[in-house]
Amino acid sequence: MPGRGGRGTTARSYTGGVTAYLDHASTTPLRPEALEAYAAAASLAGNPSSLHSSGRRARAAVEESREALAAAVGARPAEVVWTSGGTEADNLALKGLYWARRDADPRRRRVLVGAAEHHAVLDCAAWLAEHEGADVRLLPVDADGRADLDALRAELADGAGEVALVSLMWANNEVGTVQPVSAAAELAHAAGVPLHTDAVQAVGHLPVDFAASGADALSLSAHKFGGPVGAGALLLRRGTPLVPLQHGGGQELGARSGTLDAPAARATAAALAAALADPGEGERTAALRERLVAGLRAAVPGLVLRGDPVLDAAHRLPGNAHVTVAGCEGDSLLYLLDAAGVECSTGSACQAGVPRPSHVLLAMGLDEGEAAGALRFSLGWSSTDADVDAALAAIGPAVERARRASGSARTSRARRRRPAAATGAPSAGTAAEAS
Amino acid sequence: MRVLAAMSGGVDSAVAAARAVDAGHDVVGVHMALNRAPGTLRTGSRGCCTIEDALDARRAADLLGIPFYVWDLSESFLEEVVEDFVAEYAAGRTPNPCVRCNERIKFAALLDKGIALGFDAVCTGHYARVLPGPGGAELHRAADAAKDQSYVLAVLDADQVAHAMFPLGEAPTKERVRAEAERRGLPVARKPDSHDICFIPDGDTRSFLAEKLGEEPGEVVDEDGAVLGAHTGTYGFTVGQRKGLGLTRPAPDGRPRYVLSIEPVRRTVTVGPAERLAVGELRAVEAVWSAPEPSGPVEVHVQVRAHGEAVPAVAEVAGEEVRVALRAPLTGVAPGQTVAFYAGTRVLGSATISGTSPARG
Numbered sequence: 165m166p167g168r169g170g171r172g173t174t175a176r177s178y179t180g181g182v183t184a185y186l187d188h189a190s191t192t193p194l195r196p197e198a199l200e201a202y203a204a205a206a207s208l209a210g211n212p213s214s215l216h217s218s219g220r221r222a223r224a225a226v227e228e229s230r231e232a233l234a235a236a237v238g239a240r241p242a243e244v245v246w247t248s249g250g251t252e253a254d255n256l257a258l259k260g261l262y263w264a265r266r267d268a269d270p271r272r273r274r275v276l277v278g279a280a281e282h283h284a285v286l287d288c289a290a291w292l293a294e295h296e297g298a299d300v301r302l303l304p305v306d307a308d309g310r311a312d313l314d315a316l317r318a319e320l321a322d323g324a325g326e327v328a329l330v331s332l333m334w335a336n337n338e339v340g341t342v343q344p345v346s347a348a349a350e351l352a353h354a355a356g357v358p359l360h361t362d363a364v365q366a367v368g369h370l371p372v373d374f375a376a377s378g379a380d381a382l383s384l385s386a387h388k389f390g391g392p393v394g395a396g397a398l399l400l401r402r403g404t405p406l407v408p409l410q411h412g413g414g415q416e417l418g419a420r421s422g423t424l425d426a427p428a429a430r431a432t433a434a435a436l437a438a439a440l441a442d443p444g445e446g447e448r449t450a451a452l453r454e455r456l457v458a459g460l461r462a463a464v465p466g467l468v469l470r471g472d473p474v475l476d477a478a479h480r481l482p483g484n485a486h487v488t489v490a491g492c493e494g495d496s497l498l499y500l501l502d503a504a505g506v507e508c509s510t511g512s513a514c515q516a517g518v519p520r521p522s523h524v525l526l527a528m529g530l531d532e533g534e535a536a537g538a539l540r541f542s543l544g545w546s547s548t549d550a551d552v553d554a555a556l557a558a559i560g561p562a563v564e565r566a567r568r569a570s571g572s573a574r575t576s577r578a579r580r581r582r583p584a585a586a587t588g589a590p591s592a593g594t595a596a597e598a599s
Numbered sequence: 600m601r602v603l604a605a606m607s608g609g610v611d612s613a614v615a616a617a618r619a620v621d622a623g624h625d626v627v628g629v630h631m632a633l634n635r636a637p638g639t640l641r642t643g644s645r646g647c648c649t650i651e652d653a654l655d656a657r658r659a660a661d662l663l664g665i666p667f668y669v670w671d672l673s674e675s676f677l678e679e680v681v682e683d684f685v686a687e688y689a690a691g692r693t694p695n696p697c698v699r700c701n702e703r704i705k706f707a708a709l710l711d712k713g714i715a716l717g718f719d720a721v722c723t724g725h726y727a728r729v730l731p732g733p734g735g736a737e738l739h740r741a742a743d744a745a746k747d748q749s750y751v752l753a754v755l756d757a758d759q760v761a762h763a764m765f766p767l768g769e770a771p772t773k774e775r776v777r778a779e780a781e782r783r784g785l786p787v788a789r790k791p792d793s794h795d796i797c798f799i800p801d802g803d804t805r806s807f808l809a810e811k812l813g814e815e816p817g818e819v820v821d822e823d824g825a826v827l828g829a830h831t832g833t834y835g836f837t838v839g840q841r842k843g844l845g846l847t848r849p850a851p852d853g854r855p856r857y858v859l860s861i862e863p864v865r866r867t868v869t870v871g872p873a874e875r876l877a878v879g880e881l882r883a884v885e886a887v888w889s890a891p892e893p894s895g896p897v898e899v900h901v902q903v904r905a906h907g908e909a910v911p912a913v914a915e916v917a918g919e920e921v922r923v924a925l926r927a928p929l930t931g932v933a934p935g936q937t938v939a940f941y942a943g944t945r946v947l948g949s950a951t952i953s954g955t956s957p958a959r960g
Contacts, residue, residue, distance in 0.1 A: 496716060499627075499668055569715035 184554035186508045188544030195390035201434035205427035212424040222426040229429035236436045238373030245398045245416045250364035250385030253398040254284040257360040257381040263407035265328040272328040274299045278311045279527040308472045309341035309528050324355035334363035338511040338524040339471030340484025349378030368439035374399050391435035395428035450482035457485050459556040464563050466490040483543035492537035492566040500562035506555050511540030602626045603713040604722040608652030610780045610787045611724025613659035618766035619722045628660035628667040633676040679703040685811045688834040691861035692935025702754040720764045728768030736761040738946040742769045750905050753939035753949035760889045808834040817866025833863045839931025877928040879958030883921045883938050883950030890947040900941040921950045928958035
């Protein structure tokens with residue numbers, strides 16, 4: 165869904181009002197620097213794998229971008245594997261590490277993943293269990309959504325020789341909770357096990373230093389920090405064995421075949437540079453988020469902030485405000501807010517557009533009823549005070565209406581229910597019956 | 600008006616929504632997710648409610664430039680339509696799940712939620728008309744008699760009719776609606792119609808019921824009680840059925856036999872000759888009137904099947920019951936079926952058939 169073109173720009177909603185885009189965690193608007201870099205590179209011909217001068221020029225664009233990206237996230241250039249985005253990076257990490265570790269020692273079939281991971285990790289793990297004999301174990305999270313390191317410790321103590329890998333996200337995409345990745349990596353390494361982290365929500369928003377984190381693999385996605393959709397990378401520590409998913413031209417040292425995308429690489433590097441250039445951006449976003457959270461709480465009795473209650477960068481993504489509203493259905497809230505020009509999300513995965521109770525909230529111990537009224541507001545680089553004002557103006561009436569709608573569905577059913585069918589009774593009339 | 604357009608992903612509801620937009624209404628499209636575990640793709644014309652249907656509805660809404668949402672009504676649908684369908688068959692009756700869906704989902708769960716959210720009406724692709732009358736909105740047959748769907752809407756009460764919008768009611772033919780979809784560039788223009796019961800995508804009702812209800816073996820008998828065969832569940836039969844009776848002995852006169860009645864407690868299916876199917880009177884309960892409830896005997900036309908013929912009758916409300924004397928006999932009338940009452944093209948109301956009496960020969 166297209167959002168605002170940039171800070172200070174507005175779009176018309178279908179109701180004729182102004183749209184407040186509060187769904188940056190889904191995708192954040194392309195930064196002007198990224199668009200410019202993309203357009204400049206896209207206008208030049210040349211396959212980075214070609215040996216002629218056009219190819220060399222394209223190759224230089226990819227490598228310069230690789231170096232810039234690596235420097236920005238504490239990695240070496242050779243540790244960057246370009247991918248089509250976060251989902252591919254997660255797939256490459258989980259399947260690639262699992263196969264490589266299992267090939268080296270067939271006893272290594274255990275995969276330890278956080279219970280609140282994104283579906284790109286969870287569904288990968290489930291697929292490995294179904295098709296590749298993996299023994300997947302979910303690491304529980306606490307009520308704030310933070311992974312339980314004692315559970316990881318216990319799993320590793322119980323036969324570390326059988327563990328293929330650990331995957332624990334950097335920060336949760338729904339509730340924003342920052343995870344203890346470095347501590348988990350330390351535990352994993354002490355047991356001789358590699359750790360992958362899905363840092364899709366973190367890169368560009370939190371300080372991320374790949375080398376210092378101790379992680380062996382890290383997924384990132386360009387469109388979460390103002391780069392283009394369809395671009396991302398897996399950072400892979402040197403010397404970490406990985407079986408590729410895609411075979412072909414042998415690009416990326418054989419880890420990921422496929423023609424290198426010079427414009428996407430340029431735009432990704434430019435977006436990340438822009439995201440990190442202004443150290444005040446995160447603080448501005450966090451301040452807006454704080455005002456949003458305080459305003460939401462004041463406007464709606466029974467609204468609960470989910471995720472880590474400590475609103476600083478060590479605990480929570482700066483743009484994330486995830487709440488549940490008692491007595492509401494998420495789809496009603498979403499419609500009413502959308503109609504009022506406020507764009508946000510229920511935060512959970514959809515099937516054919518139907519919000520399902522979030523596995524993250526359920527893992528945090530909420531019941532399905534509590535999880536039904538979930539809303540995720542997420543702010544980003546182009547967010548303004550006006551966006552927060554719009555959300556705060558809309559939320560009260562939306563909740564009131566959504567609560568009525570939720571009640572109406574219940575009463576309508578009761579009101580229109582016919583007398584219970586007399587199951588088992590003979591059919592009332594028969595042709596043999598005379599009148 | 601603020602209109603909630605129910606969009607199934609088919610051609611009719613897409614054109615209906617388009618016409619509501621043309622009429623100047625503020626339209627929002629909603630696809631009702633009725634199945635918790637929907638199939639991915641349609642198979643031919645069978646079934647509906649697949650993810651592909653939801654995507655087709657979304658594309659149509661995109662083209663019309665209207666907002667579009669998928670609302671999860673699967674829980675209501677399971678309780679109110681699917682479980683009712685199974686329970687009715689278990690009780691030896693013949694339910695119409697489309698009637699139940701209109702009564703309790705589209706014009707109840709969906710309409711009530713829509714009204715609570717600020718909408719004024721629910722718009723669907725049904726072929727029927729809502730016309731203004733001296734006493735308020737009236738439900739009438741569609742202009743195209745061949746496509747008329749007023750029967751499955753006859754269960755709506757006056758309030759539901761007042762909040763219903765059927766933009767295809769005046770459409771001359773289904774072919775014209777398809778042509779209109781084509782002209783509007785709607786990708787669903789050539790999509791095949793849905794048939795059968797949407798929650799039984801393979802069309803095998805008997806297997807669906809067998810899975811829900813298990814085997815309940817019993818006997819097939821004639822009117823004198825002589826055993827003619829065996830069956831694995833009375834729910835596999837419906838009054839008027841001729842095929843699949845599994846009779847081991849031919850009738851003495853060699854003529855075909857039909858299901859006359861079903862008694863689920865004794866697990867007995869009674870069969871007999873065609874003339875014993877002719878019904879002269881019927882009784883019905885749970886009446887719903889969108890027109891004023893009749894007092895005293897009234898001349899009406901009644902229809903007992905979606906595409907059945909309407910026959911003249913005299914109907915009279917007697918307490919909880921409606922008694923109907925048919926001027927011409929009807930065959931294959933099963934308890935559980937809906938009887939719809941008409942005055943000319945107007946739907947007066949409907950009720951659920953509870954019993955029948957044979958036509959006097």
